[in-house]
Amino acid sequence: MSREYDITLKVNRYDPDAGRSWVQSYELRAGGILRFVDLFRKVNDEQDATLAWSSSCEHAQCGTCGMKINGKPLLTCELLVERAVEIFQTQVFEVEPLTVAPLIRDLVVDLEKAYERVHEAKPYIMAPAPTHPEGDEYRVSPQRLNQYVEATRCINCFCCATACVTQKNYLGPNAVLVNIVRVMDPRETAKEERLKVLYGETGSPRCRTARACSYVCPKEIDIAHFIALAKEGALSQDV
Amino acid sequence: MTSRFKIDSVLRPDVLIVGAGGAGLRCAAAICEKRPGTSIVALTKVHSPQKSHTSTAQGGVAAVDPKDPIDKVVYHMFDTWKGSDCSADQNIIRQVCESAWSQIVWLERRGMHFSRTEGGRIAKRPFGGHMLDFGRVKAFRACYEADRTGKGIMDTLWGEALKNEVSFLNQTLATELLFHEGRCIGAIAFMEASGKFVAILAKATVMATGGKTRMYQVSTNCKQNTGDGLALILEAGLPVMDVEAVQFHPTGIVGPGILASEALRGEGAILRNAEGEPFMARYAPTAKDLAPRDLVSRCIMKEIQEGRGCMHGDHKLPHVWLDLKHIPEHVHRTKIQEVCGFFKKFVNVDPQCELCPVTPTAHYQMGGAPTNPVGEIHTNATETVPGLYACGEFAAASLHGHNRLGTNSLLELITMGKVVGEQVTQYLSDADPPPRSLPQDAGALIFSQFSAYFAAKGKENYARIRNELRQIMMENVGVFRTAEGLQTAVSVLTELKSRAGQMPMHSQSLTMNQELIQFWELNHLLDVSMVIAQSALARKESRGGHYREDYPERNPEFHYHTLAFMTEYGKVTLDRRPIDMSIHEAGGVNAEKFGIIERKY
Numbered sequence: 001m002s003r004e005y006d007i008t009l010k011v012n013r014y015d016p017d018a019g020r021s022w023v024q025s026y027e028l029r030a031g032g033i034l035r036f037v038d039l040f041r042k043v044n045d046e047q048d049a050t051l052a053w054s055s056s057c058e059h060a061q062c063g064t065c066g067m068k069i070n071g072k073p074l075l076t077c078e079l080l081v082e083r084a085v086e087i088f089q090t091q092v093f094e095v096e097p098l099t100v101a102p103l104i105r106d107l108v109v110d111l112e113k114a115y116e117r118v119h120e121a122k123p124y125i126m127a128p129a130p131t132h133p134e135g136d137e138y139r140v141s142p143q144r145l146n147q148y149v150e151a152t153r154c155i156n157c158f159c160c161a162t163a164c165v166t167q168k169n170y171l172g173p174n175a176v177l178v179n180i181v182r183v184m185d186p187r188e189t190a191k192e193e194r195l196k197v198l199y200g201e202t203g204s205p206r207c208r209t210a211r212a213c214s215y216v217c218p219k220e221i222d223i224a225h226f227i228a229l230a231k232e233g234a235l236s237q238d239v
Numbered sequence: 240m241t242s243r244f245k246i247d248s249v250l251r252p253d254v255l256i257v258g259a260g261g262a263g264l265r266c267a268a269a270i271c272e273k274r275p276g277t278s279i280v281a282l283t284k285v286h287s288p289q290k291s292h293t294s295t296a297q298g299g300v301a302a303v304d305p306k307d308p309i310d311k312v313v314y315h316m317f318d319t320w321k322g323s324d325c326s327a328d329q330n331i332i333r334q335v336c337e338s339a340w341s342q343i344v345w346l347e348r349r350g351m352h353f354s355r356t357e358g359g360r361i362a363k364r365p366f367g368g369h370m371l372d373f374g375r376v377k378a379f380r381a382c383y384e385a386d387r388t389g390k391g392i393m394d395t396l397w398g399e400a401l402k403n404e405v406s407f408l409n410q411t412l413a414t415e416l417l418f419h420e421g422r423c424i425g426a427i428a429f430m431e432a433s434g435k436f437v438a439i440l441a442k443a444t445v446m447a448t449g450g451k452t453r454m455y456q457v458s459t460n461c462k463q464n465t466g467d468g469l470a471l472i473l474e475a476g477l478p479v480m481d482v483e484a485v486q487f488h489p490t491g492i493v494g495p496g497i498l499a500s501e502a503l504r505g506e507g508a509i510l511r512n513a514e515g516e517p518f519m520a521r522y523a524p525t526a527k528d529l530a531p532r533d534l535v536s537r538c539i540m541k542e543i544q545e546g547r548g549c550m551h552g553d554h555k556l557p558h559v560w561l562d563l564k565h566i567p568e569h570v571h572r573t574k575i576q577e578v579c580g581f582f583k584k585f586v587n588v589d590p591q592c593e594l595c596p597v598t599p600t601a602h603y604q605m606g607g608a609p610t611n612p613v614g615e616i617h618t619n620a621t622e623t624v625p626g627l628y629a630c631g632e633f634a635a636a637s638l639h640g641h642n643r644l645g646t647n648s649l650l651e652l653i654t655m656g657k658v659v660g661e662q663v664t665q666y667l668s669d670a671d672p673p674p675r676s677l678p679q680d681a682g683a684l685i686f687s688q689f690s691a692y693f694a695a696k697g698k699e700n701y702a703r704i705r706n707e708l709r710q711i712m713m714e715n716v717g718v719f720r721t722a723e724g725l726q727t728a729v730s731v732l733t734e735l736k737s738r739a740g741q742m743p744m745h746s747q748s749l750t751m752n753q754e755l756i757q758f759w760e761l762n763h764l765l766d767v768s769m770v771i772a773q774s775a776l777a778r779k780e781s782r783g784g785h786y787r788e789d790y791p792e793r794n795p796e797f798h799y800h801t802l803a804f805m806t807e808y809g810k811v812t813l814d815r816r817p818i819d820m821s822i823h824e825a826g827g828v829n830a831e832k833f834g835i836i837e838r839k840y
Contacts, residue, residue, distance in 0.1 A: 002553050017748050033494065033553045033587070045702035049745040049754045054286065057461045059497040059581060061390065062290040078584045104432050105751040111286040112409050124398025125350040136304070136340075137347040139359030145352065152352045152394075153387065156289060187350060 002032035032082030063157030160213035173213035261293035262631025263447035269660025296389025297500035299381030302339035323640025423627035424673035434749030455601035466767035481606030491600025614659030641783025697741025
């Protein structure tokens with residue numbers, strides 16, 4: 001059995017109909033093994049049905065439930081109460097929406113707007129390499145794949161983009177990563193076009209190497225490492 | 240007061256796709272490749288198509304390379320037939336298994352990051368129910384991207400959709416289908432963020448709304464999987480098929496119900512009871528822990544019933560153990576990294592040195608909207624609705640019959656999605672555009688539903704009804720079923736439906752009013768649950784995922800698909816559709832393998 005805690009959530013709220021913002025406190029008693037999404041559900045069920053927040057898969061695979069908890073961007077579906085108490089050394093939590101996109105209501109932001117930056121980075125193969133002489137799939141050695149496979153794990157939760165010290169005129173760490181994946185992918189031939197975006201005005205030169213992205217990434221991807229490789233021009237190494 | 244609502248705008252694409260997950264977007268890609276320039280509008284309930292539930296599929300996609308020296312397509316076909324408990328349609332099995340490998344190559348060519356062999360080819364792993372030589376020994380047949388295969392597929396298809404300039408309406412609900420002279424001409428949709436209604440008049444409409452098992456207490460489905468698509472079909476007076484066939488995945492992580500992939504057992508994980516005994520060897524001496532899901536789920540429940548299960552202190556749920564301790568550290572790190580992370584994150588257990596608590600969890604519905612082999616939705620056992628298609632988990636073609644093998648669902652998305660897309664392009668070539676003006680009663684249904692939600696008075700509470708629904712479905716319409724339990728479920732559901740009309744709403748806003756959406760979803764859950772319970776009551780036999788304790792054997796009298804209509808709540812009319820046995824009927828050396836065979840592992 002896990003321990004129970006008295007939790008206070010101080011939630012940043014926003015009502016688009018009245019154009020009003022305020023902070024609302026909710027007090028609740030919860031088991032340590034509950035997750036923050038469970039807490040929001042508990043608030044909806046027992047105290048306030050109007051509090052709006054977003055989630056979908058609730059196991060850290062879709063990246064819909066990103067929020068700032070005591071200032072740190074994270075996925076609220078994987079934050080257990082007992083871990084939160086341990087990390088932040090408090091039972092009072094400030095809950096804010098991510099800052100990467102306009103607010104819709106309360107904790108719900110318009111992720112569609114945030115995604116525009118990812119779309120700009122073209123998350124697909126623009127010009128595929130010719131087929132293998134023996135047909136079927138392109139051959140990629142596991143050693144080659146290993147160089148960039150970590151970067152393919154990104155789920156676009158925008159926690160990194162929220163934490164990033166560069167907030168203006170920058171694609172953001174996750175969108176840059178999208179580009180880096182295809183620069184490193186031997187099946188993509190449109191390297192020049194990719195590098196133009198990567199090294200362009202809104203690309204990797206805007207990164208100030210604060211490494212906040214790697215620090216907050218819920219998937220523990222070392223994003224800063226990949227961006228550093230890009231800056232050194234060390235993305236394409238032959239195996 | 241209906242005057243508060245109106246259709247705010249009208250879109251007129253060639254094709255409307257409802258649901259932008261794996262099936263919907265594979266369909267979109269097929270349309271764009273075959274008929275460039277086709278305008279497509281795709282709706283999704285989630286924030287971005289990339290967030291679709293397809294992204295959470297872990298294990299793999301079954302596909303036999305026709306050039307494979309050991310594995311054969313016919314073995315895959317046999318396994319699927321046997322796994323379905325002899326109730327899949329053999330024309331669909333053939334079509335899907337034969338096209339599997341070409342669809343894997345299609346995805347790979349478009350950038351999916353499959354795991355690789357030393358030689359750089361797509362790696363394969365074993366999976367439950369997939370065997371060589373007609374059930375003799377496990378096959379390496381599942382192509383995979385680590386333990387995030389669904390994400391690989393979703394990212395690839397989403398990328399294709401962006402490249403092809405598919406228009407997306409995110410956080411948008413399809414609320415009713417539109418018909419004109421018997422033909423489907425699109426749908427009315429509600430945009431959550433703006434609170435506006437849009438009519439989409441399209442030449443063809445494809446339903447691909449995915450899973451629908453959120454009515455169970457423990458479920459791996461995302462919270463958007465509330466059966467909206469099936470409810471729309473029922474509201475349109477159309478039938479649903481085999482909905483009693485619900486798959487309980489044996490290894491849900493106790494608590495949130497998150498899926499711990501079969502890939503873990505593929506990599507050697509072992510189920511143990513409270514006494515530490517690897518009990519699967521007792522039930523399935525050959526396949527052991529890799530026996531099909533329905534069977535493993537029942538074995539776990541049996542162990543629990545007979546007192547060899549454990550009780551989880553926090554979640555108050557009975558469970559057994561999954562043992563991964565003996566699996567080498569490098570396998571933990573490279574092949575099952577995400578799933579092992581789930582145990583650490585969600586239950587604070589380290590699979591490398593501790594036993595992991597697992598319990599059966601509602602995972603997949605084999606049934607859905609009945610379609611023919613090209614995805615046209617059936618109005619009865621033989622006829623179809625012009626202009627209305629379905630694919631993916633939402634549809635029942637049926638590839639899975641009453642039980643689905645692991646890795647065959649992702650396979651269905653990518654194969655049937657393509658077939659349906661190509662069929663749509665054929666239909667488009669001589670389909671008339673839909674009428675210029677909207678049908679007279681367009682929107683009437685959703686306007687009256689929303690008005691009723693806003694006007695409702697009473698002391699009922701959404702959460703209470705939702706919880707009671709989930710509990711009765713889990714206990715009475717779950718892994719084990721009886722006539723008595725199902726009858727109780729039917730009467731409880733009737734009562735819940737009437738109570739659901741007495742939940743007051745706490746905000747009158749239309750803009751991102753999540754309570755409004757939850758009311759709408761709850762009604763769909765109640766609708767679909769009723770049809771599941773009554774279909775299960777009528778099928779007095781056990782077949783695949785549908786297990787009746789009072790009728791524990793399969794019965795040849797029930798060798799058909801269940802068709803169920805519901806025009807009024809609780810009034811379910813049943814019909815039948817024959818099971819296609821064309822492989823068996825064609826004769827030849829393997830014909831007897833595709834007859835009515837015993838299902839033993």
